[in-house]
Amino acid sequence: MSLRLAVLGLGRGAMLTVPALAAHPAVEIVAGCDPDGAARAGFGGRCFDSAEALFAWGGFDAVYIASPHEYHAAHAVMAARAGRHALVEKPMAVSLAEAAAMVRAAEAAGTVLMVGPSHGYDPPVELAASLIESGDAGPLRLIHAFAFTDFLYRPRRPAELDTALGGGVVFSQATHQIDMARRLAASPVASVRAWTGGWGGRGSEGAFTALLTFDSGAAASLTYSGQARYDSDALAGWVGELGWAKQPQAHARTRAALERTDEAGAKAARTFAAGWPQPQAPTHHEHLGSLLALCERADLELTPDGVIVHGDDGPRGVAAPLPPVSRANVAEAFVRAVAGAAPPLLNGRWGLESLAVCHAILASAREGRDVVPADLLTGLI
Numbered sequence: 073m074s075l076r077l078a079v080l081g082l083g084r085g086a087m088l089t090v091p092a093l094a095a096h097p098a099v100e101i102v103a104g105c106d107p108d109g110a111a112r113a114g115f116g117g118r119c120f121d122s123a124e125a126l127f128a129w130g131g132f133d134a135v136y137i138a139s140p141h142e143y144h145a146a147h148a149v150m151a152a153r154a155g156r157h158a159l160v161e162k163p164m165a166v167s168l169a170e171a172a173a174m175v176r177a178a179e180a181a182g183t184v185l186m187v188g189p190s191h192g193y194d195p196p197v198e199l200a201a202s203l204i205e206s207g208d209a210g211p212l213r214l215i216h217a218f219a220f221t222d223f224l225y226r227p228r229r230p231a232e233l234d235t236a237l238g239g240g241v242v243f244s245q246a247t248h249q250i251d252m253a254r255r256l257a258a259s260p261v262a263s264v265r266a267w268t269g270g271w272g273g274r275g276s277e278g279a280f281t282a283l284l285t286f287d288s289g290a291a292a293s294l295t296y297s298g299q300a301r302y303d304s305d306a307l308a309g310w311v312g313e314l315g316w317a318k319q320p321q322a323h324a325r326t327r328a329a330l331e332r333t334d335e336a337g338a339k340a341a342r343t344f345a346a347g348w349p350q351p352q353a354p355t356h357h358e359h360l361g362s363l364l365a366l367c368e369r370a371d372l373e374l375t376p377d378g379v380i381v382h383g384d385d386g387p388r389g390v391a392a393p394l395p396p397v398s399r400a401n402v403a404e405a406f407v408r409a410v411a412g413a414a415p416p417l418l419n420g421r422w423g424l425e426s427l428a429v430c431h432a433i434l435a436s437a438r439e440g441r442d443v444v445p446a447d448l449l450t451g452l453i
């Protein structure tokens with residue numbers, strides 16, 4: 073099978089994921105689309121300046137949607153109506169109504185709608201999920217995850233700093249931790265109690281902490297700051313989020329660079345305008361901060377290399393094999409879904425439920441109460 077794939081949005085997210093899609097033997101990248109001429113020039117080949125022009129051409133089977141959050145819904149609905157499969161970046165949309173419309177459109181058309189990549193696909197998360205599923209560790213009781221990053225000080229578009237447009241760390245980063253926790257808990261989120269804060273002078277939410285309970289009775293505490301001077305990768309042997317070695321000065325450098333730069337220009341320079349990323353075999357897995365999954369008979373510590381199982385006999389490392397290219401498992405899951413071999417776990421309904429947890433975090437912080445994510449979806453789907 074050959075999957076003719078178009079890439080819609082040639083920015084930072086696409087730079088991170090397109091190498092895995094392009095490396096998949098069943099995928100042929102046939103077109104790109106971006107309103108920005110420099111990004112199109114760097115991508116090369118057949119390119120269109122609008123989604124409308126891309127779909128009017130139509131020479132593709134599936135589309136990877138990596139446009140800014142606020143366009144995901146329009147682009148995914150366009151894809152479904154054109155009978156094209158879609159891999160849509162996280163978060164799948166900004167509003168729950170938009171996300172529900174995406175799910176309805178794909179289900180009506182019978183097309184694949186897969187959401188990601190998110191850190192929910194990281195091989196150590198997949199390994200931990202399979203270890204929990206095996207039952208050896210006993211039932212999962214508690215997840216403790218935290219990440220302290222410089223997310224908010226990397227160059228950003230104005231929309232990325234405006235909550236109404238999906239800006240801030242809840243929409244962009246909580247999604248990762250929610251997907252990680254949901255994969256391990258394998259149970260619907262029952263309730264959310266949360267707090268958000270932003271003291272970094274960047275607008276929108278810069279940090280949050282959230283307590284999730286699951287129908288299974290398990291709980292997860294998720295904490296994130298994207299305005300941190302402390303770097304939680306100190307606890308990951310100074311392996312950064314993308315799986316490469318990083319320096320302890322990284323956060324300080326990010327802040328200093330932002331002060332002396334034209335932010336819009338710096339953001340644009342991280343797109344395909346800089347040309348195709350050079351393929352490099354990963355030395356560690358992608359990861360986001362730290363995560364401990366405490367089960368009845370063992371505690372699982374996720375690392376950039378796999379999982380350390382802390383059992384009655386002490387700690388035992390289980391390595392997750394390195395892929396030839398990061399995110400290869402995401403490309404494989406999408407290809408298999410399109411081929412009808414296996415429906416994606418992180419499908420449109422999954423993305424909608426994770427987005428509902430993001431909204432529950434914001435609502436709980438605003439209103440000072442427990443929020444049931446399922447209540448936010450009433451009447452939408």
Ligand SMILES: NC(=O)c1ccc[n+]([C@@H]2O[C@H](COP(=O)([O-])OP(=O)(O)OC[C@H]3O[C@@H](n4cnc5c(N)ncnc54)[C@H](O)[C@@H]3O)[C@@H](O)[C@H]2O)c1
Binds near residue numbers: 088106188190342
């Ligand atoms: N999974 C990941 O690791 C990851 C990493 C970064 C970004 N992302 C996601 O990717 C998406 C884009 O974020 P980004 O950081 O790449 O932003 P970006 O600004 O770097 O890239 C967005 C690109 O989309 C283009 N664009 C704008 N409007 C468009 C439209 N109407 N149609 C097509 N293209 C359009 C822009 O010109 C730009 O080139 C977001 O949803 C973000 O959450 C995911």
